[in-house]
Amino acid sequence: MSNFVEEKFSGKAPILIKKIKAVIKSGVSASFPEVQDTENLINIEHPSNKNYGDYSTNIALILAGKLKMNPIDVAKKISRKIGEYIISGQTISFLSDSNSKDKVMFKADDILENVKSELPGFVNMYLSNKCLISQMTRLLKMDLSLIPAKSEKNKLNTLLQGSKIMTEFTDPNPFKDFHIGHLYSNSVGESICRLLEEFGAVVKRANYFGDVGMHVAKSVWGMRKKIENQKSIIENLEKSPLKKRVEFLQDSYATGAKSYEKDEKAKEEITRINYLIYMSAQELMKKKHNLTPEVDYGKYIDVQEEEINEISRLFIYGREWSLSYFETIYGRLGTKFDYYYPESEVGEKGVKIVRDNLGKGVFEESEGAIVFRGDKFGLHTRVFINKLGLPTYEAKELGLAPAKFKQFHYDFSLIITGKEIDEYFRVLLAALKQIHPELAEKTLHLGHGMVRLPEGKMSSRTGEIVSGIELIETVKKKIRDKIEKSPSDYSKSEYENVMEKAAIAAIKYSFLKVGLPGDIVFDPDKSVSFEGDSGPYLLYTYARCRSVMKKSNLQKQSKSIRDLLTALGVTLNNEERELLRTIYLFDEALYEGTRNFAPSIICSFLFETAKNFNLFYQKHSILKPAGQDSIRQKETILFRLALTETVGAVLKKGLYLLGIETTERM
RNA sequence: GUCUCCGUAGUUUAAUGGAUAGAACAUUGGGUUCCGGACCCAAAGGUUGGAGGUUCGAAUCCUCUCGGAGACGCCA
Numbered sequence: 001m002s003n004f005v006e007e008k009f010s011g012k013a014p015i016l017i018k019k020i021k022a023v024i025k026s027g028v029s030a031s032f033p034e035v036q037d038t039e040n041l042i043n044i045e046h047p048s049n050k051n052y053g054d055y056s057t058n059i060a061l062i063l064a065g066k067l068k069m070n071p072i073d074v075a076k077k078i079s080r081k082i083g084e085y086i087i088s089g090q091t092i093s094f095l096s097d098s099n100s101k102d103k104v105m106f107k108a109d110d111i112l113e114n115v116k117s118e119l120p121g122f123v124n125m126y127l128s129n130k131c132l133i134s135q136m137t138r139l140l141k142m143d144l145s146l147i148p149a150k151s152e153k154n155k156l157n158t159l160l161q162g163s164k165i166m167t168e169f170t171d172p173n174p175f176k177d178f179h180i181g182h183l184y185s186n187s188v189g190e191s192i193c194r195l196l197e198e199f200g201a202v203v204k205r206a207n208y209f210g211d212v213g214m215h216v217a218k219s220v221w222g223m224r225k226k227i228e229n230q231k232s233i234i235e236n237l238e239k240s241p242l243k244k245r246v247e248f249l250q251d252s253y254a255t256g257a258k259s260y261e262k263d264e265k266a267k268e269e270i271t272r273i274n275y276l277i278y279m280s281a282q283e284l285m286k287k288k289h290n291l292t293p294e295v296d297y298g299k300y301i302d303v304q305e306e307e308i309n310e311i312s313r314l315f316i317y318g319r320e321w322s323l324s325y326f327e328t329i330y331g332r333l334g335t336k337f338d339y340y341y342p343e344s345e346v347g348e349k350g351v352k353i354v355r356d357n358l359g360k361g362v363f364e365e366s367e368g369a370i371v372f373r374g375d376k377f378g379l380h381t382r383v384f385i386n387k388l389g390l391p392t393y394e395a396k397e398l399g400l401a402p403a404k405f406k407q408f409h410y411d412f413s414l415i416i417t418g419k420e421i422d423e424y425f426r427v428l429l430a431a432l433k434q435i436h437p438e439l440a441e442k443t444l445h446l447g448h449g450m451v452r453l454p455e456g457k458m459s460s461r462t463g464e465i466v467s468g469i470e471l472i473e474t475v476k477k478k479i480r481d482k483i484e485k486s487p488s489d490y491s492k493s494e495y496e497n498v499m500e501k502a503a504i505a506a507i508k509y510s511f512l513k514v515g516l517p518g519d520i521v522f523d524p525d526k527s528v529s530f531e532g533d534s535g536p537y538l539l540y541t542y543a544r545c546r547s548v549m550k551k552s553n554l555q556k557q558s559k560s561i562r563d564l565l566t567a568l569g570v571t572l573n574n575e576e577r578e579l580l581r582t583i584y585l586f587d588e589a590l591y592e593g594t595r596n597f598a599p600s601i602i603c604s605f606l607f608e609t610a611k612n613f614n615l616f617y618q619k620h621s622i623l624k625p626a627g628q629d630s631i632r633q634k635e636t637i638l639f640r641l642a643l644t645e646t647v648g649a650v651l652k653k654g655l656y657l658l659g660i661e662t663t664e665r666m
Numbered sequence: 667g668u669c670u671c672c673g674u675a676g677u678u679u680a681a682u683g684g685a686u687a688g689a690a691c692a693u694u695g696g697g698u699u700c701c702g703g704a705c706c707c708a709a710a711g712g713u714u715g716g717a718g719g720u721u722c723g724a725a726u727c728c729u730c731u732c733g734g735a736g737a738c739g740c741c742a
Contacts, residue, residue: 048681048688056683061722071722120722122685173742214741343742369740380669386740393742423670423737449669450735482704502704513690514679517671519735526691527678530704533690540704548701593684604680607689618706619697626700644701666704 003444005072005196008159009595012097014587015133018104019111020044020055020125021167023096027082027123028059032074034061046585053116053124053579055435060121071121080115082125083271086112118286127581129572135584136646149658152200156587161200167193170335171414173210174322175219175249178329180522181418181451183468188516189416190335190629190659191599198657199594204408207337208400211319212281212344213393217274218256221266223314225259226252234317242328245321252318271388273311278390280312281344285492291345294352298388323513329468333504334659339407341400349390353435354384354391362434374427382427397428401439412442414597419517434635446597449519466524475528476503482530490665493575496666505535505660512658515605521573533607536666538655541610543666545648548622552641575616579643582612586650590657599658606654613647 002010013021021042028038035041041063047056060075067074085092085108093105108255113128147153152161169189171180193203205576210216215287227234259266282293306307330337354370363370368387372394374380384395391399404413415425425445433440453466476499483499506528513533514520514580520527530536572580582605589605592598620626622640625633652662 043682043684045682045684047685049685052685057686058723061684064722118685120685171742210742224697367739371739378669380738382738383740390740392740396742418736419671420736424742426670449672450719452735479704510678518679519672521678523678529691530680533679534704536704537690540702544702544705549674551701596682600680604689611689615707617701621700623701653694665702 004163004165004442005595005597008163009591012159014157014591015104016111016131016584017044018094018096019040019092019106020205020422022092022104023082023108023112023125023217024057024059024078024083024123025094026090026092026430027078027085027189028063031077031081032063032067035066047122047124050578050581051409052118052122053114054486055121056536058122060117060123064121070393072119073124074118075117075121079115079123082108082115083333085109085515088114101349117167127584129577129580132572132577132580132584133352136580136643137416139583139586139650140642142357142645142649144653147652149198149428152307155198155200156590157198158200160196163201163412164204164408164410165196165412166206166404166410167196167208167414167416168208168404171208171210171417172326172329173215174319174326177250178326180466180468180469180471181522183333183471184509184511185416185418185448186330186333186335187511187659188599190333191512191602191657192416192446192597193509194415194600194657194659195590195594195597195602198590204338204410205335206339206341208343208346209323210343212277212342212347214260214270214274215253215257216277216315216318217270218260218313219253219318220256220277220311220314221259221270221273222252222254222256223318224310225255227314234314238317242321242552246325247320249318268500271660272301274390275388276303276308276311277315278344278347279308280301280315281342282348283312284316285345285348289345291348294348295389297389307508332472332500333508334661339404341403343396346399346403347396347400349403350395350397351385353402355400357435360634362431372427372431373432375603377430378426379430380423381624382424384431393429394424398432401432401443402589404435405439410442412444414441414444414446414478416446417559418450420450422447423482447515448516449514451520451522453522453524466522471524471528472503474524475506476500478528479503479506479530494665498663501661501663502530502536502666505539505655506530507535507604509535509538510659512599513607516598517598535660538610539662539666540664541613542651542655543646543664544617545613545644545651546664548644549641549648552586552623552637573620575619576640576643579609579612579616581607583646583650586654589654593657602657605622606651609647609650609654613644616643 021039021044024042024044025038028035028042042057044055044057047053052601060078062069064071064074084090091105092107092108093103096104109128111127111131112125115124116124118124126258143154149155152158167189168187171183172178189205193205196202223234237248256270260270278297282297285291285293287508354363358365358370363372363384369383370385371381371383374382382394383392384398385391401413404410422445425447427445429440429445434444479499479502510518510528585605589601593601621638622644623637625636625640655662
């Protein structure tokens with residue numbers, strides 16, 4: 001299945017990959033002139049074992065059958081040819097773009113220093129020090145640590161320049177808690193947005209929230225009950241801190257949900273309240289946006305003026321409190337939403353769409369409800385408007401798509417949710433395709449794994465959930481316990497800031513480093529780590545880079561670094577070379593990570609970079625290199641500072657793309 | 667029952683059909699007169715749930731099977 005991003009990325013690999021492929025292509029054509037269409041046959045990869053070089057191709061294994069030769073002989077012939085190119089400094093050229101006539105020319109020895117064939121028939125290529133250093137210089141010159149990027153100059157790639165992308169993620173429900181599932185969805189969504197933006201896309205973040213429906217009715221019922229018991233009024237609560245009010249709401253929901261299960265009378269009342277809430281939401285909509293309601297809920301029940309006023313007040317207060325609370329969370333997590341879509345509003349639109357398409361072969365009435373016959377498309381049949389005349393989630397979401405498009409004429413709409421609604425979404429897209437094929441085509445649903453606690457499924461109904469904020473606070477406390485052992489000169493606000501950032505880094509990283517589809521078994525005590533492959537490890541490494549840079553007086557030297565780099569001799573020690581062999585992969589990590597909507601690829605890259613930097617740091621002194629004459633020593637210092645600066649910039653940028661903020665000290 | 671997704675060291679997991687399945691945590695042992703020890707090095711730990719098949723080559727693709735999760739008409 002191809003999607004918008006996939007199409008934009010297709011055939012547009014990072015420049016170094018194109019160069020490598022061009023070298024291989026020349027080598028193959030020269031060795032075996034009879035082989036046609038070599039370009040499409042060439043695959044390259046990074047050997048898992050670094051001893052096998054930086055790039056490797058299996059072209060010989062593929063051609064062996066056609067040529068009726070032993071694969072290793074084919075590989076030998078090709079690698080001998082490429083070896084000749086390297087020695088003679090052969091000029092290689094290729095078209096920068098399949099559509100353009102711009103030729104890119106370079107010399108083989110600019111990028112490669114060695115090539116070898118290996119059994120069973122691989123051709124392995126080794127990048128030259130010159131190439132590795134120039135890759136670093138390129139990153140250094142881009143001022144990657146400027147965040148957000150000021151211009152294209154600060155961006156590694158512009159494949160999505162000008163594309164308009166709308167994303168939707170997080171989607172918490174007012175009146176209920178913001179739990180770790182939402183935290184996960186938010187981390188994934190925000191990171192994907194930033195990746196898309198990095199490639200030049202204009203990204204609008206949409207937040208869709210369920211402000212109507214049974215969960216709200218249950219909450220409001222609970223609110224009323226609790227207020228009655230306290231012989232109080234809702235306005236009294238308004239003065240208490242937001243945290244207290246939110247706790248009150250969550251408690252109300254639990255009360256309502258429990259009574260709904262057990263108590264027939266409560267169930268009846270809640271069903272009635274449900275209508276009243278839809279009506280209250282309509283009033284709100286009229287006031288706020290001057291929109292006319294589509295549906296007359298009054299015809300389903302007899303409404304008492306006093307009753308609806310009471311429900312309406314509870315609903316409006318509760319809704320506001322919840323939404324303000326969510327804003328405080330988004331602030332801490334670093335997400336800023338552009339558009340908000342309350343379910344109440346898009347539900348109205350959805351109902352209209354469903355009714356307009358009734359009897360046109362899309363929707364039909366069945367057992368008093370309006371359904372979409374998904375079984376015609378090999379899918380499930382689903383109810384869009386229930387027999388009570390209320391829109392289900394399906395109809396609401398159906399109203400959402402055109403509402404989004406109206407506000408922002410997107411080229412691509414990406415909806416990120418838990419995968420439990422994967423199949424539901426297929427039905428929805430099939431229905432949307434019947435009505436708005438042009439929108440359905442532009443829409444992709446990305447289902448991610450669910451967060452579970454070690455005991456089993458997380459359920460808000462049974463109270464077995466972990467609140468997002470609780471988790472952040474727990475992690476913060478753990479970090480505090482850890483850090484108090486090492487004394488420091490933090491001011492109080494800096495200390496708080498570092499705790500907060502480290503906690504959020506730890507949590508987000510623990511979510512993002514794993515692939516999207518798998519479920520996350522999340523043990524709040526164990527899953528968030530501060531050592532090894534973790535967020536704080538990366539923050540620590542960044543702070544270490546900054547610390548070295550501060551002690552170096554680089555400002556005075558930064559100009560000479562750049563002058564020097566081009567002229568610098570290319571002797572590298574083992575650790576320096578290994579570090580450079582990691583850094584140059586930043587381009588590819590971004591490319592793959594964005595193309596596949598996979599922040600985990602960025603995580604792996606950053607960890608690898610930090611690890612190699614720390615190893616280098618441990619083994620060699622940056623500011624006081626050992627045993628050299630003073631001129632040579634100065635050059636070494638400058639080179640190592642450039643390396644440190646690049647690592648810092650790459651870490652800062654990479655972490656930003658994961659939605660994680662760095663600190664200068666920690 | 668039907669459909670979808672997933673099974674990889676004790677744990678959490680990586681690996682566009684490639685080479686000796688790579689890490690982190692935990693375990694054991696070691697390191698720093700020097701730029702930040704939230705650091706670094708080493709060891710041990712694997713029949714990729716199982717059985718067939720396709721392929722020069724399978725954790726990856728196909729079939730069967732066992733186990734887990736989710737969806738399957740009026741919750742979201």
